[in-house]
Amino acid sequence: MQDINHYLSGRVKALRAEQGWSLDKTAKQTGVSKAMLGQIERGESSPTVATLWKIATGFHVSLSSLLEPSPVEEQGCVVRSAHQLRHQPAEGEMLVASLFPFEEHYGFEMFELTLLPGYERLSESHDPGVTEHVVVLSGEMELLVNDQWQVLGQGMAVRFAGDKPHGYRNRSQNPAVFHDLIYYPQTKA
Structure with missing residues (x-):
């Protein structure tokens, strides 16, 4: 869970930087409070799926792009295990x-x-x-x-x-x- 929060923290910061948005503007675009966004960016919060969807929708990105980078494809194949990936946000x-x-x-x-x-x-x-x-x-x-x-x-x-x-x-x-x-x-x- 710590890895997910760390990745999410960096991803939200990067998205804000790409857009040139302040925390206030991000809060308005996503419908997520400035305080919650700050906690997410500091890696202090495990947001709900509903909050993650609001952030994804506000930035016009996919939900999974907030959770982890794309997997590495080897020789045209990607193998993933739901059991190893499953977590509770x-x-x-x-x-x-x-x-x-x-x-x-x-x-x-x-x-x-x-x-x-x-x-x-x-x-x-x-x-x-x-x-x-x-x-x-x-x-x-x-x-x-x-x-x-x-x-x-x-x-x-x-x-x-x-x-x-x-x-x-x-x-x-x-x-x-x-x-x-x-x-x-x-x-x-």
Whole structure:
């Protein structure tokens, strides 16, 4: 977790420098308080997934670009282990494994996400044209799309416009595990 916070700290500082933004301007663009941004930049905070999404959306970058650099590709192949990558950004949060962080030439990022029992998150709209692809690996979850909650079980898949409000929840007593592939049309990392 310390490595993730260290990388996030440097990444947010670099993004602010690239944009020439003050903490005040960054707070306005992201909807994250100046105090929280300062804590993140000092590596003193483990922000929630919701906070990370606000920062990513404010800077118009992918979520995974805040978590880690792109993996090294050897001879056209990248092998990743969800078990080794899985972490919990903040207490009570979903478990996140960034299987394939965003790379501009591919245009997507892919996560394994685990919703703990009782977890619910409403997501704000992503940038225009962003599309999400959800495939349930185990358990049962609900997905909010077009203002309606849809129940999804193991093996079910949904593609939807991520540039509209949406949400994820788990009302069951067991974890729900799913893959989420997020496509970004012409988005910088």
